[in-house]
Amino acid sequence: MKSKESKTAIDPTTEEKIRNAARKVFTQKGYGAARTRDIAQEAGINIALLNYYFRSKEKLFEIIMLESMQGFIHSISGILNDDQTSLQDKIQILVSTYIDMLTIQPNLPLFVLSELRANPQELIQKLNFKEKLIHSHFFIQLQQAIQEGKIPPIHPLHFMMNIMGMIIFPYIGSPILKNIGDLEENTFNTLMQQRKTLIPKWIEAMMLVK
Amino acid sequence: MKSKESKTAIDPTTEEKIRNAARKVFTQKGYGAARTRDIAQEAGINIALLNYYFRSKEKLFEIIMLESMQGFIHSISGILNDDQTSLQDKIQILVSTYIDMLTIQPNLPLFVLSELRANPQELIQKLNFKEKLIHSHFFIQLQQAIQEGKIPPIHPLHFMMNIMGMIIFPYIGSPILKNIGDLEENTFNTLMQQRKTLIPKWIEAMMLVK
DNA sequence: TATTTTATTAATCATTTGATTAAATTATTT
DNA sequence: AAATAATTTAATCAAATGATTAATAAAATA
Numbered sequence: 001m002k003s004k005e006s007k008t009a010i011d012p013t014t015e016e017k018i019r020n021a022a023r024k025v026f027t028q029k030g031y032g033a034a035r036t037r038d039i040a041q042e043a044g045i046n047i048a049l050l051n052y053y054f055r056s057k058e059k060l061f062e063i064i065m066l067e068s069m070q071g072f073i074h075s076i077s078g079i080l081n082d083d084q085t086s087l088q089d090k091i092q093i094l095v096s097t098y099i100d101m102l103t104i105q106p107n108l109p110l111f112v113l114s115e116l117r118a119n120p121q122e123l124i125q126k127l128n129f130k131e132k133l134i135h136s137h138f139f140i141q142l143q144q145a146i147q148e149g150k151i152p153p154i155h156p157l158h159f160m161m162n163i164m165g166m167i168i169f170p171y172i173g174s175p176i177l178k179n180i181g182d183l184e185e186n187t188f189n190t191l192m193q194q195r196k197t198l199i200p201k202w203i204e205a206m207m208l209v210k
Numbered sequence: 211m212k213s214k215e216s217k218t219a220i221d222p223t224t225e226e227k228i229r230n231a232a233r234k235v236f237t238q239k240g241y242g243a244a245r246t247r248d249i250a251q252e253a254g255i256n257i258a259l260l261n262y263y264f265r266s267k268e269k270l271f272e273i274i275m276l277e278s279m280q281g282f283i284h285s286i287s288g289i290l291n292d293d294q295t296s297l298q299d300k301i302q303i304l305v306s307t308y309i310d311m312l313t314i315q316p317n318l319p320l321f322v323l324s325e326l327r328a329n330p331q332e333l334i335q336k337l338n339f340k341e342k343l344i345h346s347h348f349f350i351q352l353q354q355a356i357q358e359g360k361i362p363p364i365h366p367l368h369f370m371m372n373i374m375g376m377i378i379f380p381y382i383g384s385p386i387l388k389n390i391g392d393l394e395e396n397t398f399n400t401l402m403q404q405r406k407t408l409i410p411k412w413i414e415a416m417m418l419v420k
Numbered sequence: 421t422a423t424t425t426t427a428t429t430a431a432t433c434a435t436t437t438g439a440t441t442a443a444a445t446t447a448t449t450t
Numbered sequence: 451a452a453a454t455a456a457t458t459t460a461a462t463c464a465a466a467t468g469a470t471t472a473a474t475a476a477a478a479t480a
Contacts, residue, residue, distance in 0.1 A: 014457080029328065033242020036438060046459055051439060107327070114324055116385045117317070118239065124389045133390055157391040157401060158408065161380045169375030172382060175326045179334045180343055181367045191367060198368065202416040209408075209415045224427075246468060256429055261469060263427095 015053050017043040022064050027111040031061050031118070069112060069127055075101065080138035087141045091163070092200045098167045099192050109168045133160075151207045162206065166199050225263050227253040232274050237321040241271050241328070279322060279337055285311065290348035297351045301373070302410045308377045309402050316381045323382075343370075361417045372416065376409050 012020065021043035025034045036057050040047040054060035079085075079094050102109065116123060133139065134156070142159065145151050170177060170192060178188055222230065231253035235244045246267050250257045264270035289295075289304050312319065326333060343349065344366070352369065355361050380387060380402060388398055 029242060030240055030324070031243070032239060033328075035436085037436090047438085048440075048460090049458065052457075057438065110320075110324060110327060113382050113385075114240065114320060117320060118243075124385060129386060129390050130392070155401065155404075157387060157393070158405070160390065161383075161387065161405075162376055162412070164383060165375030165377075165379030166372055167375075168383075169379045170371045172323050173371075173374060173378075175323075175334060176339060177367060177371065180339050180370065182340070183367070191365065194365075195368070195371075198419075201419045202372070205415040205419045206412040209411045245466085247466090257468085258430090258470075259428065267468065 014043075014045060014049060017045060018050055018053055018060070019064065019067075022060050023068065026061060026064055027068075027105075027107045030111065030114050034061075065112070065115060065123065066126070068108060069123075072101065072108070072112075073127060073129070073132060077132045077136070080133065080136040083137050087138070087145060088200065088204065090138050090141070091203055094163070095167060095199045096196045099196055102168070102171050103189060103192065106171045106174065110172050113172075152210055154207065159207075163199070163203060166195070166202070170195075224253075224255060224259060227255060228260055228263055228270070229274065229277075232270050233278065236271060236274055237278075237315075237317045240321065240324050244271075275322070275325060275333065276336070278318060279333075282311065282318070282322075283337060283339070283342060287342045287346070290343065290346040293347050297348070297355060298410065298414065300348050300351070301413055305373070305377060305409045306406045309406055312378070312381050313399060313402065316384065319378045320382050362420050364417065369417075373409070373413060376405070376412070380405075 018039065021039045022034075025039045025042055028034075029038070034057075036047055036050055039060075040050055043050075050057075050060065054063065075097055076094065079090060079097060082090070085093065139156060142156060146153050170188075174188060177183070178185075181187075183191070228249065231249045232244075235249045235252055238244075239248070244267075246257055246260055249270075250260055253260075260267075260270065264273065285307060286304065289300060289307060292300070295303065349366060352366060356363050380398075384398060387393065388395075391397075393401070
């Protein structure tokens with residue numbers, strides 16, 4: 001038996017093992033196609049334990065989903081609301097942070113967006129994007145820059161579609177992109193690292209259009 | 211009984227009814243979460259008929275998937291291989307056509323990309339993207355423009371990520387975007403119509419970066 | 421018209437799947 | 451150590467699900 005005080009990595013608790021397995025299986029297969037038995041096997045535990053700790057598949061899913069998205073939103077929110085950084089800085093840091101996160105969890109966007117479509121009302125409002133993004137320091141800076149005539153008017157949604165599309169889409173479309181470009185996982189990640197510096201430049205160029 | 215010769219829209223055959231229902235249910239829920247009973251009910255037929263016409267859920271799925279993607283790829287392929295149009299023309303037509311198609315089938319990308327991730331090898335190779343895109347007239351023109359120094363060097367994959375990201379991502383992320391921007395379906399579609407002219411301009415500006 | 425083929429249905433099967441139960445084991449408290 | 455509480459397991463349940471069957475209806479063919 002390992003001591004919990006051991007300096008080397010401690011064993012995850014049963015609850016953590018289940019959460020980790022659930023995150024993996026749900027992310028790979030989506031809620032509807034994920035089987036509690038898959039999760040139990042992945043976690044190396046008895047199926048009954050899953051219900052012992054989390055009551056039901058649905059409850060477990062809600063916890064995983066909320067947890068996944070909150071981690072994500074929290075990081076982003078911190079960047080967008082830093083009042084010490086310029087608009088350009090924010091974009092650069094945002095892109096870089098996003099890509100780093102997605103390098104670790106490349107399947108997260110497709111998972112989240114699939115489930116959001118299947119279950120529109122509840123989750124989205126629970127996470128309160130609007131509050132956290134529209135009223136962020138970032139969006140205030142954007143609107144200011146427009147009013148001061150530094151950049152031509154653009155609907156903030158267009159802006160959001162562009163920046164998120166350029167960052168997130170590659171991960172969502174990676175099976176096709178890897179096939180088209182004959183890419184290994186490695187090469188794909190190298191391209192994404194390049195995008196850390198490219199996307200901010202592209203965004204800047206786009207923002208001056210018309 | 212309606213005559214098949216009637217000038218008004220003829221009734222779809224049973225097989226068509228099943229295909230239409232399957233397309234709808236698979237697209238909404240994905241393969242794993244779709245139930246044959248859902249499909250049968252949506253089509254207004256007995257479950258046994260589904261197996262009578264298509265042998266199994268899996269076979270039906272493969273047909274729907276191939277059919278959906280081929281229609282899509284075929285349109286795109288035609289545009290990219292038209293040797294009468296310039297690079298700029300192609301981009302403009304591509305964006306416009308894509309957005310028109312996605313306005314009609316907004317859930318298609320998420321469906322296709324979800325299933326491609328779950329089932330990477332077979333489908334992708336069967337559809338043969340590489341052949342149809344990399345060797346297209348479009349890509350030849352792009353590489354020529356780069357060699358002639360008209361635009362700075364850019365990896366074609368970056369180009370593809372950008373243009374596809376800006377077109378497709380809004381549809382994939384629409385639940386979030388609609389929530390953030392307080393958009394109705396209508397307003398969302400208006401924004402997408404604006405993008406028909408905006409994206410080509412943005413792409414052009416981006417292509418001149420660095 | 422009689423016969424054969426095709427299409428359709430209700431009923432049912434065998435598995436799968438989410439969940440529960442009761443017993444066993446381990447940890448904690450008294 | 452004894453008693454109590456928490457954790458884990460094997461076995462099982464009921465409902466859901468993909469698929470089949472046998473009977474019937476409709477259409478096509480001879």
